[in-house]
Amino acid sequence: MKSFDVVILTESRYLNPTKSNDYIQNILIEDGLLQAALEKLGLRVTRKDWADPDFDWSSTKCAIFRTTWDYFDRFEEFKAWLKRVESQTQFINPIPQVRWNMDKWYLKDLNEKGIHVVETKYIQQGETKTLAECITDTGWKEVILKPTIAATARHTYRLNSENIDTHEEIFSKLISEEDLMLQPFQKNIMTKGEVSFVVIGGKYTHSVLKKGKAGDFRVQDDFGGTLHAYEASSKEIAFVEHVTKACNPLPAYARVDVMWDNEGNLAISEVELFEPELWFRRNKKAVDQFAQVIAERLGSDL
Numbered sequence: 547m548k549s550f551d552v553v554i555l556t557e558s559r560y561l562n563p564t565k566s567n568d569y570i571q572n573i574l575i576e577d578g579l580l581q582a583a584l585e586k587l588g589l590r591v592t593r594k595d596w597a598d599p600d601f602d603w604s605s606t607k608c609a610i611f612r613t614t615w616d617y618f619d620r621f622e623e624f625k626a627w628l629k630r631v632e633s634q635t636q637f638i639n640p641i642p643q644v645r646w647n648m649d650k651w652y653l654k655d656l657n658e659k660g661i662h663v664v665e666t667k668y669i670q671q672g673e674t675k676t677l678a679e680c681i682t683d684t685g686w687k688e689v690i691l692k693p694t695i696a697a698t699a700r701h702t703y704r705l706n707s708e709n710i711d712t713h714e715e716i717f718s719k720l721i722s723e724e725d726l727m728l729q730p731f732q733k734n735i736m737t738k739g740e741v742s743f744v745v746i747g748g749k750y751t752h753s754v755l756k757k758g759k760a761g762d763f764r765v766q767d768d769f770g771g772t773l774h775a776y777e778a779s780s781k782e783i784a785f786v787e788h789v790t791k792a793c794n795p796l797p798a799y800a801r802v803d804v805m806w807d808n809e810g811n812l813a814i815s816e817v818e819l820f821e822p823e824l825w826f827r828r829n830k831k832a833v834d835q836f837a838q839v840i841a842e843r844l845g846s847d848l
Contacts, residue, residue, distance in 0.1 A: 548604075548605055548606060548607050549590070549605040549606065550590045550591065550592050550605060550606040550607065551584075551589040551590045551591065551606070551607045551608070551844060552584055552589055552590070552591045552592075552606065552607070552608055552609070552610060552840065552844075553591075553592055553593070553594050553601075553603075553606045553608070553609040553610070553635075554577055554580060554581055554591065554592070554593045554594070554609075554610055554612050555593075555594060555595075555596045555609055555610060555611050555612055555613075555614050555821075556573070556577060556593055556594070556595060556596070556612060556613040556614060557595055557596060557597070557613065557614050557615060557616040557617075558595045558597065558616075559616065560573045560574070560577075560613050560615075561593065561594070561595050572827065573613050575827050576612070576613070576823070576824065576825075576826050576827060577593060577612055577613060579826045579827065579830065579833045580610075580612065580826065580833055580836065580837065581593060583833045583834050583836065583837035584837045584840065584841070586834075586837070587837055587838070587841045589837075589840075589841060589844070592606075596611075596614045596617070596624075596627065597620070597623070597624075597627065602634075603631040603634040603635045604634040604635060606635050607635065607636065607844055608635060608636040608637060608638055608840075608843075608844060609631075609635055609636075609637050609638075610637070610638045610840065611637070611639075611644070611820055611821040612821060613821065614821050615697075615821065617821070618696075618697045618700070621695075628641055628644070628645070638798045638799075638840055638843060639797045639798055639799065639819050639820070640795070643793070643794075643795065643797065643819055644819065644820050647817065647818070647819040647820050648695060648820060649694050649695050649725075650666075650694040650695070650696075650727060650816075651668065651694055651725070652817070653666055653814065653816075653817075654666070654668065656789070656792055656793075656814065656817065659792045660792075661788070661789055661792055661814060662807075662811060662812065662813050662814065663813060663814040663815075664729050664730075664732060664805070664807060664813045664814065664815055665729060665730055665807075666727050666728070666729050667680070667683070667684050667727065667728045667729075668694065668725060668726075668727050669721060669725065669726045669727065669728065670725050671721060671722070671723065671724055671725050672721070672722070673721050676714060676717075676718075677691070677705075677710055677713055677714050677717035677718075678710050678711070678714070680728060681705065681710060681728065684728055684730070686728070686730040686731075687706060687707070688704070688705070688706045688730070688731040689704075689705050689706075689728045689729060689730055689731055690702065690703070690704055690705070690728070690729045690730075690731055691703045691705055691713070691717070691726060691727070691728055692726065692727060692729075693720065693724050693725065693726055693727070694724070694725040694726065694727050695724060695725070701716070701720060703716075704731060706731075730808065732805055732806070732807055732808055732813075733808060734805060734806040734807070734808070734810070735758070735805055736758070738805070738806050739755050739756055739757035739758070739774075739805075740755075740756050740757075740803055740804065740805045740815060741753055741754070741755050741756070741776055741778075741782070741803070741804050741805075742754050742756060742801050742802070742803050742804075742822075742825075743778060743782065743783075743786040743801070743802045743803075743804060744799075744800075744801055744824050744825065744829075744832060745786055745787060745789075745790045745797075745799070745800045745801075745802060746798070746799055746832060746835045746836045746839055747796070747798060747799075747835070747836075747838075747839040747842075748787060748790055748791060748796050749787065749835070750778065750783045750786055750787055751829060751831070751832035751835060752825070752828060752829035752832055753776045753777075753778045753782075754773050754774065754775070754776055754825055754828065755773070755774040755775070755776040756772070756773060756774075757772055757774065773825075775828075781812075782804070782812065785804070785812050786802040786804065789802050789814060789817060790802065790817075793817070793819065797819045798836075798839050798840060798843060799819070799822075799824065799836060799839070800817060800818065800819050800822075801817075801818040801822035801823070801824060802814065802816075802817050802818075803815045803816040803817070803818065824836075
């Protein structure tokens with residue numbers, strides 16, 4: 547018999563923190579809400595650092611990524627860990643889907659399924675063209691440059707004719723190491739912001755509006771972005787539910803980030819199926835729905 551039904555995955559900084567601030571407190575609240583909701587359904591739950599060298603991953607029926615937010619700083623170690631443990635237990639969402647979702651080439655797959663995403667030009671590792679040449683090829687006057695595998699706006703740059711030259715050196719370094727992507731700058735991000743829609747088991751539960759600080763296009767709180775309540779329209783709900791149904795298999799949980807493109811249309815900027823912040827503290831009914839979806843998947847042996 548397995549020792550646990552569910553392991554909630556976090557990282558060492560947030561497992562048993564000796565210091566606290568609002569950021570860490572929110573992490574503990576979110577993970578605690580999920581653990582309590584799962585235990586209320588009679589499931590045996592524990593919370594572990596994904597990199598714990600002593601934990602036997604075969605001792606749990608499943609694991610779920612939640613606050614593993616150091617994975618990118620330890621990416622090679624993390625990939626090796628994924629390969630090792632995927633044969634020992636099941637994951638919600640499954641590992642092949644996680645691998646697909648970690649690289650923003652997935653946006654191309656969604657676009658080919660008819661999902662409207664922010665227009666994107668991919669630049670493959672080893673490209674010999676200059677940054678200026680790549681941007682000229684697009685015909686876009688102002689662009690966002692970023693890696694296809696990234697988190698928290700890592701190496702994300704807003705570029706135009708006035709600053710392209712100053713980014714040639716970093717572009718040359720990055721393109722020698724990884725794939726990059728260009729997108730036309732979406733001016734509405736500066737005024738309307740970006741909305742994150744939480745979808746559990748294919749059904750919308752709640753959403754938040756993220757806005758950057760004055761003059762900044764980055765909406766992450768790391769750069770001074772702020773969160774606001776947001777009431778989703780029926781059109782938006784239908785859109786984001788359609789997006790998750792285009793993922794295969796249907797994810798148990800997803801955060802669909804949407805902006806208004808330069809024509810004013812809803813466009814996907816990102817779909818997070820891995821370890822997104824889900825703001826259960828803003829909608830505690832949603833965490834109960836999430837626990838129910840997990841329990842149902844456990845009941846069908848995932």
